Amino acid sequence: MKSAPFTLSTPVNLEEALASFREGGMYYKLIAGSQSLGPMLNLRLSQPDNLISLRNLPDLREVTDVGDSIFIGAAITHAEIEDKKILDPSRGLMASVAANIAYRAVRNFGTIGGSLAHADPASDWVNLMQLLDAKFLIVGPNGKREVTSNDFMQAAFTTCLKEDEILLGVKIRKLSGQAKFAYFKFCRKVGEFAEAIGGVVIDPELGIKRAIIGATAGTPFLIKNIDAVISGQTNAMNEALIEAGCNDDYEYQMHKTALERALTQATL
Numbered sequence: 001m002k003s004a005p006f007t008l009s010t011p012v013n014l015e016e017a018l019a020s021f022r023e024g025g026m027y028y029k030l031i032a033g034s035q036s037l038g039p040m041l042n043l044r045l046s047q048p049d050n051l052i053s054l055r056n057l058p059d060l061r062e063v064t065d066v067g068d069s070i071f072i073g074a075a076i077t078h079a080e081i082e083d084k085k086i087l088d089p090s091r092g093l094m095a096s097v098a099a100n101i102a103y104r105a106v107r108n109f110g111t112i113g114g115s116l117a118h119a120d121p122a123s124d125w126v127n128l129m130q131l132l133d134a135k136f137l138i139v140g141p142n143g144k145r146e147v148t149s150n151d152f153m154q155a156a157f158t159t160c161l162k163e164d165e166i167l168l169g170v171k172i173r174k175l176s177g178q179a180k181f182a183y184f185k186f187c188r189k190v191g192e193f194a195e196a197i198g199g200v201v202i203d204p205e206l207g208i209k210r211a212i213i214g215a216t217a218g219t220p221f222l223i224k225n226i227d228a229v230i231s232g233q234t235n236a237m238n239e240a241l242i243e244a245g246c247n248d249d250y251e252y253q254m255h256k257t258a259l260e261r262a263l264t265q266a267t268l
C-alpha cells in the first residue's frame, strides 16, 4: 500500500517551520526521520495534506553544554548518539541504549525527538528520558516552554505537544563520576521494541536515585518507594509492579526480571 497524496514543506529555519502551520485548512504533520511516521503513512493510518520536514532546521541539530546539563536537539539521530558524536551527559548510558534501538538503517534516520513525540511506551528514549529526569523544550506560536518528563508523555502515543508545536530537544543533567546506572531491555530478537524495560540510576553526588518500569501499556512508571526497592524489599517491588500495571503473570515476570537485572547491574 502507498501513502495518500501529500505535499512536502522543507523549511530551513524555525520561523519558516512555524509559519507553515499558519496556512489554513490543511491537516499538517511534522516529519523527522520518518521511521515511525513512514509506515503509518504507507498504511494510511495517517493521511496529512502536508508534511513539514524538520531535517534542515539548525536549532533541532544543536547540542550544547548548558552548565549542569546538556541540551540535545530533537533532530539528532540514534546513530549519532550511538557513535558518541555528541556531548554525553550520561557517561555512556545513552550510547549503549542507542546501540540497541532497532538496527543500523533505522538508527541512521530515526531521531531522538521523533521517538519522544511518537511516544510509544516501548520506545527506548521515552523510558530513558524519564529515568534521567529530562526537561523537554517545546516551541510554538506563543514562544518556548519547558516541561518535565512526567508532564511530556501523558499516555501511550499521547504527549502534551499541541498541533502547532515542535519539540526542540531535551535538556539532561550531567551525571557525576560517582553515578551508577543500568538499563535492561527484554526483546525477542535484536532490533525489536522492548517487551519489558527496567532502568536504575543512582548518583550520590547529585542526590539522584531513580528507577523505572518501562514498556508497559502506558507512560514509563517512576518508582516512588525507591529506597525500599533498591534495598531489595520484595513487597515494595511487588507494589511498584502492580501500580505500574503489570497485572498478568507473564507481564509481571518480564518486568520484574528486567527491573531486578537493572538493579543488580547498577548496584554491583
Ligand SMILES: Cc1cc2nc3c(=O)[nH]c(=O)nc-3n(C[C@H](O)[C@H](O)[C@H](O)COP(=O)(O)OP(=O)(O)OC[C@H]3O[C@@H](n4cnc5c(N)ncnc54)[C@H](O)[C@@H]3O)c2cc1C
Pocket: 029, 030, 031, 032, 033, 034, 035, 036, 037, 038, 054, 060, 074, 075, 100, 101, 102, 103, 106, 109, 110, 111, 112, 113, 114, 115, 117, 118, 122, 123, 124, 125, 161, 165, 166, 167, 168, 191, 192, 193, 194
Ligand atoms: C523496524 C523498526 C524497529 C524499531 N525498533 C525500535 C526500538 O527497539 N526502540 C525504539 O525506541 N524505537 C524503535 N523504532 C522506532 C524508531 O526509533 C523511530 O526512529 C522513532 O520512533 C521515530 O523517530 P523519527 O525521527 O523516525 O520520527 P518520525 O517517524 O519522522 O515521526 C514520528 C512522530 O513524531 C512527530 N515528530 C517528529 N519530530 C518531531 C518534533 N521535533 N517535534 C514534534 N513532533 C515531532 C511526527 O509528526 C510523528 O508523529 C523502530 C522502528 C522501526 C521501523
